[in-house]
Amino acid sequence: MSNAPSRRLLTRGSWAEVSRLTEVLRRETVGGMLLLVAATLAVAWANSPWSHSYHAVSDFTVGPESLHLNLSISAWASDGLLAIFFFVVGLELKREFVAGDLRDPRRAALPILAAVGGMVMPAVIFVAINLVMGQPQNLAGWAVPTATDVAFALAVLAVLSTHLPAALRTFLLTLAVVDDLLAIVVIAFFYTDHLNLGPLALSLLTIAVFAIAVQRGVRAWWLLLPPAVVAWALLHASGVHATVAGVLLGFTVPVLGRNGWAEHLERRLRPLSAGVAVPVFAFFAAGVTVGGLSGFATALTHPVTVGVMAGLVLGKLLGVFGTTFLLATFTHAELDDDLAWRDVFGLALLAGIGFTVSLLIGELAFGDTPTGDDVKVGVLVGSVAAGLLASIVLLSRNAAYRRIEQLETLDADHDGVPDIYHSQQD
Template sequence: MPDLPAGPPAAALTQVFRRGSYPEYLRLTAILRKETVGGALLLAATVLALVCANSPASEVYFSLRDFAVGFEPWHLKLSLGTWAADGLLAIFFFLAGLELKREFVAGDLRMFNRAIVPVAAAVGGVIVPAAIYTVINLGSGSEALRGWAVPTATDIAFAVAVLAVIGSHLPSALRIFLLTLAVVDDLLAIAIIAVFYSSDIQVTPLLLALIPLALYAFLAQRCAHFFGTHPAAAWIVLLPIGVVVWALVHTSGIHATVAGVLLGFAIPVLRSKKGGGPNAGPGLAEIFEHRFRPISAGIAVPIFAFFSAGVAIGGSAGFISALRDPISIGIIVALVVGKPVGILLATWIVTTSTKARLDPDLSWIDVLGVAMLAGVGFTVSLLISELGFGHGTPLDDHAKVAILSGSLLAALLATVVLRIRNRHYRRVEEKERIDADDNGIPDVYDV
């Protein structure tokens, strides 16, 4: 892709994909390392699910997935697969809520000139894939059109894991952009689920949920320092209240993962004056983020993948038949083509309509590689597929085959591009690590 045309003088321009602050770099790279491990576990759980679903153990696997446990009141007698989707994924979305709030309150995204590009890119990465899927399935009936949002999500764990393997020398700005893009993408997915995939909403339990949610927020704000220094207290006090909020939201007909986001938003990011002020140490949101990320990446998401990714393909004939479905074609094209086109188009519009230009250390081919990697959609795509087509239905099975195939293809194509760029950046990596004044911060961040 050609460089941007000449514009205003460099001093008047805002650099796109420039390095963030050094503390933000350290925090986000720590997240990337944890998500890389989560991506490996997610891949292992997916492979295990596919093996179980297409082996002599398939009957045991599907019986386990459909085994119902729980209580009839509040509609909480659910299959294990549903518990994983509605319950365990609430932990994943709780973490997403924490990340979103922290990024927009205390992270680099609190500054408009840094937030506009990843936000616009995420929006473009939702609109274009949804449009492509819809066009391909216009003649397939209303049931097929319910899957319009399936290819709009980016799986942060898988994408980051791929980037860690193939892009060890890529600039940190690209990695942070991918992470930020995926976080904003999660927010858009949450809004889509809440608005378009919630049905038969019951107003009474929804209003009742506001009571424990308000109590939860009050305690989190007033006792943030106490909960941060006494982990057991948070489990004993906040967790039961959070479970009540989750149960009431689930009963209301709104997907229960939305409750996880609301609970995440209720956690304070900055420390209060009573707790020592914002510079006295990490706030409760950051503390919870460290505590819950291993649970989300290591337990909740892999278990969800194990119960959701198991599709009985039926041999090569069944696989080919699934890929011929317009639903599958729409998802694959939207993930592999729609995602990078949407992200690149939105980024280009922002950089040509504002006083912005690409960081001189980067090239548009780098942005293309990351945009292609954003086509790796898995966790949230599987969830939306189940919500749109119905858990375990033929349409859902075809959609899952397409999600797996499209994500794999997107990852392979991104690998080709980013491996080439990785070799280029390997030659300049040592220069960026110079710390001439020995202050513990690389000189490139001092500048």
């Protein structure tokens, strides 16, 4: 009797899916580079002799007060520009669940469970550290270290020239997509201070109007943009974080059939999201003034900072790697022949790079307070530490990754499809 494993984990997908994800990852990598530059400039300016001017720009308010939209520049970046980012997330989520790998329960199980484990463990570690250190008032920040920033992670890989195989890149992106969905649920349910049912109902009604329009094939931006903006403004007035409107609007766009438009919109808007919205948000969110080396050292010992750093580095590792290992153990599955558990370990460390959504949740939890500044320090230091540790592990496998890359790109018959994907179909 054969003792062959019942299934394989982290196998490469179809060529159509891999090629689509390759395009997505390329754009995210460029956006990640811009994000790194924006965050570096923000930290440098906020700790320079001209730091007051950085905070003056960040706190400058603009917008109609009668509509409750007289917001600071930093608030416009987090509430407004990030709505574009989350709209793209909504498009991506719907496409993955309708036409991508997540439509197959067998392929979806691993990234979904790994994403859940990668959110639960960081939260548990954050809560435990703050309780042990006698700071229960900080528990509002439990969700800060639960997010993974795929753009930041891919930028780290690009800087280091790591030739990560398609299966690992796909797993990272899919895990981050599910992570974003869970983050939106957390923001909507746990970080809504008050709820105004009137604007909420009107917002949902406006989203329904948008949905009917796109489902019936309306493509004119000047017809779709007004209800989208109104839905965003009403959700902002309701007390629910306005970025949730982006995801809900993204969910309404059809993926398949004659009116399928999600992939086209995602392709058009991703450069705006990754190249403008996220870097601008990072510029205004990452600028924490630490007060020199002594201030930085003090911030590093704060329970919130320790909890965030430990959650990102240790929590993500335990959650993602532990879940994957347990799933393999209980289902008697094995990794794909080309991969090793060291690869999963490195990828789990890489998932500890939490930036955009972590900073957003930190703002929602603590606002513009000293504790909020400690969150920023924890996110920055924890993300850098996770990236460095992941780099050490993944670079040690770079020679193997190059061999896999050669197999995944070899196209002997020059038909545009690598030979290995032909063999999968045979």
